[in-house]
Amino acid sequence: MKRSVNYFITGGAGFIGSHLADYLIKGNRVVIYDNLSSGSKDFIARHLKKSSCRFIRGDLLNKKLLDQSIRGADFVFHLAANPDIQSGAANPSLDFEQGTLATFRVLEAMRKNKVGKIAFSSSSTVFGEPKIIPTSEDYGPLLPISSYGASKLACEGLIAAYCHLYDFQAWVFRFANVVGPRLTHGAIYDFIGKLKKNKKTLEVLGDGKQKKSYIHVRDCLEAMLFCVNKSGEKLNLFNLGTADRLTVKEIAEILLGEMGLKQTKISFAGGKRGWKGDAPQMLLDTKRIKKLGWQPKYNSREAVIQAIKENL
Numbered sequence: 001m002k003r004s005v006n007y008f009i010t011g012g013a014g015f016i017g018s019h020l021a022d023y024l025i026k027g028n029r030v031v032i033y034d035n036l037s038s039g040s041k042d043f044i045a046r047h048l049k050k051s052s053c054r055f056i057r058g059d060l061l062n063k064k065l066l067d068q069s070i071r072g073a074d075f076v077f078h079l080a081a082n083p084d085i086q087s088g089a090a091n092p093s094l095d096f097e098q099g100t101l102a103t104f105r106v107l108e109a110m111r112k113n114k115v116g117k118i119a120f121s122s123s124s125t126v127f128g129e130p131k132i133i134p135t136s137e138d139y140g141p142l143l144p145i146s147s148y149g150a151s152k153l154a155c156e157g158l159i160a161a162y163c164h165l166y167d168f169q170a171w172v173f174r175f176a177n178v179v180g181p182r183l184t185h186g187a188i189y190d191f192i193g194k195l196k197k198n199k200k201t202l203e204v205l206g207d208g209k210q211k212k213s214y215i216h217v218r219d220c221l222e223a224m225l226f227c228v229n230k231s232g233e234k235l236n237l238f239n240l241g242t243a244d245r246l247t248v249k250e251i252a253e254i255l256l257g258e259m260g261l262k263q264t265k266i267s268f269a270g271g272k273r274g275w276k277g278d279a280p281q282m283l284l285d286t287k288r289i290k291k292l293g294w295q296p297k298y299n300s301r302e303a304v305i306q307a308i309k310e311n312l
Contacts, residue, residue, distance in 0.1 A: 004028050008073035008115070010060060010106060011080030013039030015184045016121065019217050020077055023225065025053055033069055035059045037098075038083050038184050060102035063109070070109045076118045078106050083185050085125070085148040089277045092147035099151030100158075107162050119171040119228060122156055124213075124241070124282050125149030126174060134285035137174070137237050146277030163235045171228055176241030176284050179307035180217030187248055188307055191255050195264070202256065203267050205274035208249030212282040213241040216303035219296040226294045239284035244300045248274065251304055258308050 005028045011017040012032030017039065024030050025047055032044055032055045047053040058065045060080055070076070080102060082094045103120075110118065127135050128143040144150040162168045183189040194202055215223075223240050231238075249266065256264050272280050298306060 006072055006074045007031070007077060008033065008070050008075070009077045009079065010034070010102075011039060011078075013041060013044050013055070014079065014083070015039075015043075015180075015182050016178060016217060016220065017077070017079045018043035018182060019180065020079065020221055020224075021047060021053070023221055024077075025050065028052065030054070031056065031069060031073065033058055033060070033066070034080065040182075040184075043182050060105050061097065063105060066105055066109045067112060070106075070115060071113045073110075073113070073115045074117065076106065076110060076115060078103065078118055079121045081121070081151070082148070085146055085277060086275050089146060089148075089275060095147040095151040099148070100154045103155040103158055107158060107168075110168070111162070111166050116167065117169050118159065119224060120155060120159055120173065122172050122174045123149065123152045124174055124176055124239070124284055125279065126153040126156065127279075127282075129279050129281070133281060134283045135239075136285040137239055137288055145279060148277070160235055167234075169232075169234055171224070171231070171236045171238070173224055173227070174237070174239045174284065175220065176213040176215045176239075176282070178217050178220050179214050179303055181307070181310040183307065183311050187251050188255065188304065188311060191252060192308075192311060195255075195259065195261065199261055199264055201265050201267055202252055203269060204248055204252050205269045206248065206271055206278070206280065208247060208252070208266070208268050209272070210248045210274055210278065210280040211245045213243075213245050213284060214300040214303045214307075215241050215296060216298045216306055219298055219303070223289060223294050223296070227289065227292065230292050230294075238289045239286050240289065241284035241286055242296050242298070242300045242303065243286065245283050246300050246304060250301075254301075254305060255308050258305070258312065
């Protein structure tokens with residue numbers, strides 16, 4: 001019989017974290033730690049009355065609360081971060097405090113409480129604007145162009161150091177754009193919000209030619225759990241994404257088609273980037289996880305179509 005595991009999820013009431021809680025709570029005990037800055041208790045409401053689930057509203061910068069809350073955990077899934085790259089560009093202290101410093105706090109709480117396993121949600125933004133696409137895990141040098149990407153890279157460095165210094169075991173996942181139910185940010189979320197206010201015109205940031213890979217949240221989580229079960233190095237690093245890409249213009253066109261808005265015009269703000277710090281071209285090389293035996297169910301187009309239907 002498989003032993004029950006005590007999981008601690010930072011950002012567990014957020015978009016990805018709440019879906020992870022859905023997976024982990026089956027047969028295990030889960031502590032969800034979230035300051036609700038971007039997450040919602042509605043995302044985890046069906047679990048809150050279960051004896052196997054405990055929700056703690058708290059900030060990762062609260063050392064005392066974090067140390068108390070993480071005690072007894074077997075495994076930490078560290079997903080908490082400022083999810084809005086644009087807001088981080090306007091206020092870089094957000095990414096430093098809620099990304100880099102918060103990760104240091106998590107690692108220190110783990111060290112003090114002898115919790116030795118962590119999975120971390122990193123990002124393709126650590127690559128900046130790579131000269132090689134698709135981009136593999138071994139690509140370098142890593143030169144982020146956003147405070148969000150810089151924070152994620154700093155977190156990776158801290159985790160690597162703790163694996164060496166304190167014998168932690170870690171799984172670091174560099175995500176492509178993750179989509180699915182309960183979106184709280186991103187192109188699909190923004191487009192739907194704009195169309196609720198104005199169905200005549202949909203403004204697309206940049207020139208619409210930004211081309212990136214999209215992975216459905218269910219594929220993303222299944223990939224993470226697959227890697228945790230199948231890879232046993234001290235530090236395990238994986239790109240998580242799909243093999244195809246979509247432009248932002250294509251996403252806008254798919255959304256208008258799904259909403260039946262044939263008369264809506266698409267306008268473009270101009271420039272090759274959606275905002276300063278946005279990398280217009282991204283495609284992750286996922287040979288490493290495929291060699292391990294995992295394949296996504298949805299490609300980028302299918303993931304986007306599914307996510308649009310789940311959020312309308």
